[in-house]
Amino acid sequence: MSESHRALAHQFDDLEQQAEAATLGIWAFLITEILFFGGLFTGYAVYRTNYPQAFAEASHHLDILLGGINTVVLIGSSFTMALAVHAAQSGKRRALIAFLLATMLLGAIFLGIKVVEYSHKFVDHLVPGRTFTFPGAYAPQAQLFFSFYFAMTGMHAVHMIIGLAILSVLVGRAWRNRFSAIYFAPVEVTGLYWHFVDIVWIFLFPLLYLIGRH
């Protein structure tokens, strides 16, 4: 290749090597994310096994409808993200921007619903700490449940906010025609990140919302 692509960094020999490095890099980062959330899941597993009754009762205070809607919304955003990557791969700038914006919209809806849920918890005195009030003998363990609920969904929400920020940067770059069929690694990398955040919720939803609903 006699002329270097403007996006080819000096340490790489060609765009293919650069793309391979980007993919491995994001996967290595996702490994760290799996272990990061994994610590929370481990703690949750320990306490749920020790206190099944308390966790089931506490789980009933979560809004299964809002949680279900959020699950559908997030899966939908993964779908639009996959379509965005496909558009980038095909060199379709307008479709890329449209799907990126759709992903952002769905992500924002998800966060909006989470805000509603959190405000309900606040009103019901289910936020762990000095104001926590829970009927019945399982109050201490229920507070454990809600500690994990807020820690896990809160950490997840932080990752979504970061994802939205990255997506907005991508939209800007796509608008300025930075991507093409031979260079779209940032879109693919962001897609991988976004799908991972979806996977975390795929586990959070049944584990937090669907205990003992019978």
Next chain:
Amino acid sequence: MSTVAVEARDDFPTATAPREHYLNVNYGVKSWLLTTDHKRIALLYLASITLFFFLGGFFAVVIRLELMTPAGDLVQSETYNKLFTMHGLIMIFFFLIPSIPAVLGNFLVPMMIGARDLAFPRLNLLSWYIYVLGGLFTLCAAVLGGVDTGWTFYTPYSTTYANSNVILTAVGVFITGFSSILTGLNFIVTIHTMRAPGLTWFRLPLFIWAHYATSLIMILGTPVVAITIVLVALERGLHIGIFDPALGGDPVLFQHLFWFYSHPAVYIMILPAMGVISELITCFSRKRIFGYGFIAFSSVAIAVLGFFVWGHHMFVSSQSVYAGLVFSVLSFLVAIPSAIKVFNWTATLYKGSVSYETPMLYAFGFIGLFTIGGLTGLFLASLGLDVHVHDTYFVVAHFHYIMVGGAIMAYLGGLHFWWPKMTGRMYPEGWARLGALIIFIGFNLTFFPQFILGYLGMPRRYHMYPPEFQILNVMSSAGASILGVGYLIPMVYFLWSLRYGAVASANPWRAKGLEWQTPSPPPTENFSETPIVTEEAYNYARQEAVGV
């Protein structure tokens, strides 16, 4: 098989002909603080970790001063708790974990594989800034009165009862963890995707294998301690009961999550050191490494097995007996790959043409002291014996033999070996050998008595002790003062050498390895042309053993 491509060359122009290299290509603070050159970033790390080393060392000095007398007469017990906590935190997170990977690894990994830089140079710079930010938080905590929980942050003391700057310190450690993660990520991707043509996995220098294995641990372990620290901060700040027994929480859960990272962390600290030793032993015996494949696989085995043994820190914390047995057996297993390495290094020396330059002195020191440290680790892995020596000076001596007698000696050996490459200057060999000797003597005088103290029952983390232990404590403190002097000597002559040291050629040690095939100091792009590798690592010709 050709010998043309990477034969040892020594005919690059010296500093008599002005030449552009990575140090003089541009000047000014901005060119350093905004650099993406892995070599400059390595030097940024060198400066910052050295600062932290002396800070951590200062805390050690006060500790050893206090321990010269049986009574707690120099500092109050609360202050003493803060001293050993800060000493541990700073030495582990801000010196040992970054040291070899961030200084030598950053400098050499691209060069050893024939690349122009790491895969993600800007991420590399970000790593350093994150390290500095985390360090600032921790320094802030120190200035505001420190933290007294022990570097292990055990709950419920850290979450509920401590009156010190736990959250501030926890934030500092949390932030610095990401520096580690990003460095590991960079190394893994670089080694997978940017090796020069002909450089297959089994032609890689063992330094690269060691850093690859270390990076695996950084990626897999650090995030767990990160989230654990977040939970401690949440519990302490919001008074929620994740580890609080009164609310049904389990303090031992904290310990599981904490040690899942912190045990593999010790392998983060020793694996790069072992990588350095492989390079030094081969060069200074003019011989191929014995059992290359075994050492390469052992590095990965240590990284993997190291994740299965963390419960040996918890034998006496009410972990189940069953789990204790499992962790004990696995801890014996993890010693095997380390032993294989020591055997192989020793076999490499056999019939080699051994010379005793300073790097080799440090390598010899490493092999002896690491062996002692490693064997005493087996004492601790033995569940029944650990019950008696847990939380005594036996443990303290064990890990200092590995971390100081092992890791720091390897770091110094590597620094001396690659100093001419990094700076274009030689250090003064006479002073360097003196420094190595003083360090060796000071180290053993400091820490060998501690094995005895621990075995006799002196607990760790106490600033007062029964009078019969005083003699051994005084010996240890005397050793510490000698060790301190020993560390100052290289500081002085390394700085001196930057201005007055002999100008170094491209390959003053006539060593094998791609990093020696480029001038000292190297140009920014490392190589004028991407090298092509056609031979095995450490391909020292048999004739070299008899000086042909």
Next chain:
Amino acid sequence: MSHPTVSPKLYFLVFATLLILTGVTVSVAYIDLGPLNTVVALTIAGCKTLLVILYFMHVRYSSRLTWVFAGVGFLWLAILMAFTMSDMRTRSWQPAPSGWTTASASWRADVPEP
């Protein structure tokens, strides 16, 4: 990227399957299967995750190395969970000459919970 383009139709199929599985997992939650409830819920979540990884994240069409990277994180999490749980579940085990016995007193005796 060197791997083939996945068609939007396939993406839609995966999306629809994910929605169906979500419906299934919610419905099954309302049926009492005892301890199997958790198993079923986790299995469905696992299947959904597999679909996202293989198709949305293109792992199905990626190199062996990517497969390894994708799997190793989950494997390591399994190690963390398995060994931690093995401690938690065997707290009451006491070594006896002929194996293990379960002590009668639980360490959680004074916290109200079966």
